[in-house]
Amino acid sequence: MLATVMYGPGDVRFENVDDPMIIKPSDAIIKLSATCICGSDLWPYRGLQASRGPAHMGHEYCGVVVEVGSEVRTVRPGQFVVGSFCLSDNTCPHCAYGFHSSCVQREFMTGAQAPYARVPLADGTLVATAEVPGKDLIPHLLATSDVLGTGWYAADAAGVREGSTVVVVGDGAVGLMGVLSAKQMGAERIIAMSRHKDRQALAKDFGATDIIAERGAEGVARIKDLTRGVGADSVLECVGTQEAMSQAIDCCRPGGSIGYVGVPHGVTFDGYAMFSAQRRMLGGPAPVRRFLPDLMNRVLSGKIEPGKVFDLSLPIEKVAEGYKAMDERRAIKTLLTV
């Protein structure tokens, strides 16, 4: 089949690769209904993260099961499924504790920017719907696989609840999903930090009550103004740079919580500063599997439309253009139709 391979920074090709096949008895093969490009795919694309040779790209996926290994029990061919970008057995103590992204058998999904993909640990990873959903729901269901699940985890880790005041640092796709998640969790005030008109509009659509274009000390001062000098109860850090992390810490109130889901690149914390600031911190790769059934239900019942975050849709053979558009910030997130 033809699929997406990254050879190095800026070099993404849609080319012939081996068809995926069952390797372990716990695998499943799915036919993708749609796939997409993740913000984290841009780190190696921009050369900001070491990559070893050609990589089969893509870890966000939904589709129809076409084949399962001999041990697979919970899904069967013909079913529509969504899975997390983190593959997990859903039975180990870490999964049972809700941290599937630290599963003792954890693997990360690869090769999903393709018409077909192999999903290891299928029983633990995939969640099936009762019926194959209509085409209009596909982008929204696809979003639950990572970008929404990650934004949701940021809000969960930041302890967002009914009545919370929330700041979202980062107006990329994950940050925007963080806004949507905070809204669903009942946050009263959701302040999105964004400098881009189109993203500001989407943030408002997802539930942001305030937009702050300023950054750094000025941004913090604006947050303090909006919160009577107190700071936010919960801050979602959805970037992964030191600048964004410092912004998140400074916007948060003492005793408040920061959920950080941007993969940290060169970020450090000073122990004494963290001690003095008295912020609760939890981050990591999102345990999307914990949230997946609930998020899929919210989509299927029409409560949320996270797929609105896709502002560019391309046929998968144009995947290289999809990367380029996101790299140049012409697109927030690219959907790839298969």
Added chain:
Amino acid sequence: MLATVMYGPGDVRFENVDDPMIIKPSDAIIKLSATCICGSDLWPYRGLQASRGPAHMGHEYCGVVVEVGSEVRTVRPGQFVVGSFCLSDNTCPHCAYGFHSSCVQREFMTGAQAPYARVPLADGTLVATAEVPGKDLIPHLLATSDVLGTGWYAADAAGVREGSTVVVVGDGAVGLMGVLSAKQMGAERIIAMSRHKDRQALAKDFGATDIIAERGAEGVARIKDLTRGVGADSVLECVGTQEAMSQAIDCCRPGGSIGYVGVPHGVTFDGYAMFSAQRRMLGGPAPVRRFLPDLMNRVLSGKIEPGKVFDLSLPIEKVAEGYKAMDERRAIKTLLTV
């Protein structure tokens, strides 16, 4: 009066100082019933923390009110009171949120290793008992002022609850109070890391179910053995060194929580490592005032005897010997009788 002054590392004197007096209308003067030496007093004593000239020492206190400023409303002369080492107004948004140690008016108590002391922000800081308690209760009530309150906060910040598996890093007075606190919160398993026989015995007395003498990788391996490879739900870091913090992080399960109350000295966290480890972190100076009424009630009702942590009692004029005994680890914590 005669009181405790630290001139520099190793140089503690009991000498003539000005009697404390009401300076602000929100002050109170108390006659100390007893006071004590804190593990944190040892940082400057050991020259590990810069200090600027002679300092009036002591921040743990309980006693009888002898005078109040014109604005004080909640306590009156004759009442027995305990206060936190963090002085707070108990009305600002940070206090209302439970983080009195980040009060907008926060000051740190000083000068309590003395027969009399001035307590600023008396209304917000002091908690009175219904009656003046008997002498036998004084050490236990004194302990609530900081050492128990801090151990309690470590357990609270680490999310200890009914059935938790808890590790306590540090067998100093705060660590031992962390053991007692975890026990009160219903922890099922409390693993104390301690290499000292007398402290091990006290930890067991306070509720530790297991003692681990090993440290570093070996200590982590022992914890993993005891928790079927999983790690602890909650870890209390009660030291403040990089070694202790790394120990705490490595003993904790993914998604578990670390409450850190040892003032960090030279501690740093790598953002990516924290992200990958997926640990929840909260530390800081303990908001003891939040817990004080409850902790005092537990003492008054005989539920807890935190004063057992004082294994040396000296008349206050021998305060210098008290510091020496703690510095040389001959004493866990020194009570000073007034």
